[in-house]
Amino acid sequence: MSESETESDYSLPDDLPAVQDALISWYEDDHRSFPWRETDDAYEILVSEVMSQQTQLGRVVEAWEEFLDRWPTTADLKEADRADVVGFWTDHSLGYNNRAKYLHEAAREVEEEYSGEFPETPDELQNLMGVGPYTANAVASFAFNNGDAVVDTNVKRVLHRAFDVPDDDAAFESAATEAMPDGESRVWNNAIMELGGVACEKTPSCDTAGCPWREWCHAYETGDFTAPDVPTQPSFEGSRRQFRGRVISTLKEYDELPLSKLGPRIRVDYAPDGEHGREWLEGILSDLADDELVELDTRDGDGDEDEETVARLRR
Incomplete structure (x- = not known):
């Protein structure tokens, strides 16, 4: 999609200052309280x-x-x-x-x-x-107060529904930039993300949340509240992220651990030759080593034992 095509596929309301004032007033009157919103x-x-x-x-x-x-x-x-x-x-x-x-x-x-x-x-x-x-x-x-217009999934959903902005990154960037009043990035970016977080969610609550853009909103007028697909976060339970975290937590308790002892401590079904065994564990540790979070050493085993890899937190 060319820039000219993108710009012609949507238009913000002619009375843009009123649109801006409505959102900022709505946000300043009442918004979720988070401590990082109280600091600069x-x-x-x-x-x-x-x-x-x-x-x-x-x-x-x-x-x-x-x-x-x-x-x-x-x-x-x-x-x-x-x-x-x-x-x-x-x-x-x-x-x-x-x-x-x-x-x-x-x-x-x-x-x-x-x-x-x-x-x-x-x-x-x-x-x-x-x-x-x-x-x-x-x-x-x-x-x-020195930023550009933020464009996250909430903002994309708001712009798509309110002003019929097409599902295109360039269009969203352009519309977000045009909508934000000059020199107001602090309050504006907070406000438009708040709108997407409490009023224009995947299932919208336009009236109950008192959405300040109802009189201009294309979706509210037409009843069509479709929005760009939002990727879902993979489940944490059983994920690679979960076991990376377990490795870190386990190694915090010990100066170091050989893989033969680390594996059973991070999952009960660990078996060296199984699906979630030595090769699987080495893959997780390799990623953590690449991220400079753990160190791996290969040492001679005791007696007739083969070489053993030992893991420790990198400090």
Whole structure:
């Protein structure tokens, strides 16, 4: 789809200032309370954004508060033992634990390369380890009011339903940018994500949530509330993520473990030659080693025993 075709496939309302004012007023009158919405500290916001990537917001609150109690600044996090940070991530079921490693490294970069002061633009923030375009824009928006229009699955759903924006990334980027009032990225991005999170969910609650865009909304007018497909998060139970976390938790209890003893500790059906046996375990450990979370050594066995691989947390 060309840029000209994309732009001609939708149009925002002529009275765009009224649309903008309605959403901001709706958000400021009443919205879900999260502690990271009450701060403009870039480090605190970065922690919340990284934690929220795979975890429901309600569960993030406790983890976020405990993390910041333990490591309240980038200077504190930089000095932390990386194994402790990864262990915290695993203990709180915060998704892929390599994100903890990236957060730890980003804190070091802020301290050593930016003299303890966060960069303030989306482009500059992407220079930090593990900070991609979405997270960089969120930090720039919520910490410095200096971001671009956010485009996540909630925002896409809102724009598709409200203004009939086609299911095309370029169209969503264009429409989101056009809709956001200049210099208002902090409140606007919070507001439009809130709209998608409480009113324009997969099953919409337009009237009960008091959606401020009903008078302009294409879906509300036509009754057609279809929306772009939203990928579903794979089940955590039984997933590779779950067993990566179990490896980290188990190795926290021991200085090191040979694979023959590690395997049975992370799954009850472990059998060296089985489907979830030695080869399966070596694959998980190889991934963790690539992420610089564990170290593997091969040693001679005792007596007549063959060589044995030993795993430990990398510190």
